[in-house]
Amino acid sequence: MRPGVYFVDGGIACAEGALYAGCRFFAGYPITPATSIVEWMAERLPQEQGYYVQMEDEIASMAAIIGASWAGGKAMTATSGPGFSLMQENLGYAYLTETPLVVVDAQRSGPSTGQATMPGQQDVMQARYGTHGDIAPIAFAPWSVQEMFDFTVHAFNYSEQFRTPVLVMADGEVSYMREPLQIPKQGALPITNRRSLTSKHPRTGEIFLRYEMPKFGDGHDLLVTGSAHRPTGVRDYSPRYHRATIHWLFEKQKEAGKALHQEGLDVESRHLDHAEAVIVSFGAAARPSYQAVLAARKTGESIGFVRLKTLWPFPEEQLARLFKDLKRIFVVEMNMGMMVREIERVGCEAQVIGIPKVGGEIHRSSEILQQIRG
């Protein structure tokens, strides 16, 4: 779509963000509430000389975007909880093989089929620990239609910059609601493109390719494998190579965390000056949370607001700084209490109180206020 303001749903915003970032391959399988992303990509990709393929399931969708990424394209898939579960094995493959790609999870209320069309935030730990083995993910949590666009662009940039899958942990609410979306001019938002090889012999040497990404068909004789391997790609199960790979994945995540902080993409805080308490939230749940903060401040309560824009890497240093001297921290999330455990780790001396909610509805600000005042 041309630069301008549109009144569209979060799914369309996400798809347009992907196109803006240069995505030219989408493999997917229909699932509510990710359908509007899938349908919009199907409509728009051919117009941009790109490819939309509807695969036989989410396992195949994940596999296809890995294949497409290694064939040189910026690639993405979008799904919801059940599909995200199916993608986990191949997602682990993408982490190990350092494949740049973007996965959007418009979270719905589970487990299992659950409340198929209703929003939830119950996959945040699946994003962190869903696949077997040690992974070090990057995951964004948009709270508005505009952020569905912006964070998808960022997700592509980080995936290319750090050669890693990046997750956009949306939810049914932000994915289906309509709000004004500002599409910027080409070039207004920076776009990170793939770093091609600087060496003609990428397979030699003792270190992994640092962020350079070769592609198939260039005569590099690439050996790509999900097995533990040497820097050359040859399978090797000896401890040193496996250790080196896993440590490298975590090192990358750390670097990404620093970059996210520098760009202000880790956390957002409001009204923290002289606050005694704070509400921490993310995604759609942050919206009533912020409303509650404003209402509480009107009656003179000294309460601030912190929103996680990035769930993983968990911005612990930044949060620990923000939480200093606070007495109480309330964590509002649409699950039985997941991110609250992470907040507890960095909550310093403060009392950390979860305000969980399940049932497929976002919190009402009155409910949050009741808990805070209770």
Next chain:
Amino acid sequence: MSQQTNPLGKQQEYYRKRYLRNLPTAFCTGCGNGSILGSFVRAVDALIVEKKLRKRDILCVSGIGCSAWIPSPYFKGDTLHTTHGRAIAFATGAKIMNPKLNVVVFTGDGDGAAIGGNHLIHAARRNIPMTVFLVNNMIYGMTGGQSAPTTPLHVRSTTYQRHPEPPFDLCRLALGAGASYVARWTTFHVDDIIASMKEALLHPGFAFVEIISQCPTYAARFFNEYKDALTPKEQEQFQRSPGAWMLKALKGKRTGKELDHPRYELTLKDRTIELGVFIREERITLTETLQALWK
């Protein structure tokens, strides 16, 4: 054996240098995978010499299992060694994103017909231009001789005393799903495999080649079940070389014509497998229909 006493030495050296990575083989002695890899590099070389194929365009994709190791790491070209059963799905993404690639999938009967069966039938239906070499050794070899969807009824595996299910006829499956090139050979038929591989690599559509292969370690044990029916001479052959005997016992029959229902019998009474090219047809492909959407 020195090269002088081995008439094939020079030829082997030629292929090894051009197409293989210098790594020790991981296949058991007598395994069919070596013949399949050898056939593949010969087919590829012939097409390159005929200027019908560029080596840099070849992408070998494989899953998990013994068959997956045929190209990865041995084939010196682009290789993508993926998760169990998903090779065809990975290959689909690579092929669509870069239609210039000549995508070849090596898969096994467990990889391609059990866990990955769904991807196989959908790729065949889409007629996406790629070649699938499905190496059928009728057993899970890498994990140690467990029953597969291709294991013959009533034979012994490490998961069943008497395998209780009939086997899958994978060529009929591929034909039914809409593959536009389907062939079946055994590793005994090396020349036919090479010829079929050449045809399949150039086939403008989804090509499926089933290669019945011997697992000298596990599948050979099946034929213990058939022992009573064997002549003393056959029993001796079996003891000496179970892999080779297995292939012979299967009684591969060349059909020489296209068939919708090639015979695939694996019972005690009748062990007949019909071999040949069962279909070669040009049909519109997924890469064409996708690009047609661009207008």
Next chain:
Amino acid sequence: MTRTEIRLGGLGGQGIIKSAVIIGEAATIHDGKQAVQTASYGPESRGSACKAEVIISDQPIDYPLVLTPQIMVALSNDAFHKYKEDLREGGIVIIDSDLVKAGKIKAGVQVYHVPAAAAAHQVLKNPLVTNVVMLGAFTAITKAVTPGAMRKAIANAFPKYKELNLRAFDEGMQLGQEAMEQSTRKK
């Protein structure tokens, strides 16, 4: 607070969600306000209960859902009866006079009867534009959005049937005026 909560209810296929999107687009892109639109519906694409909501405000909208609407538009009996209790005191209900039989309603809520379906059928010769007639009445009665913004949003929403839908909107505006006059006369 300048927050206006609007709920549209009816059956799937009546264009309920489309109507809400048009209101949201008119309010934001053409009137320069803030708006959020959400919807919920049954598993059937057509024929099931369907609800769409719009919030219009001068301020950023945090909580995106409608809890106690000031304005309700109902195109089916079920929707009317299901949602009428949520209405705020001083609220407005606009119903189709043929499709909905208004029963009791809480005190302080003003009900407007608009023959939208009949007009679509008889005047515009196309029952599909019932929802757009209703949008005209909605605009005239509530003034939540300006008629100019609505006309632009409608033109944008139905590029192929722009003329028909704009006529439907104007017809609805007229019917809305009449409904208001009727209700003042009653008073």
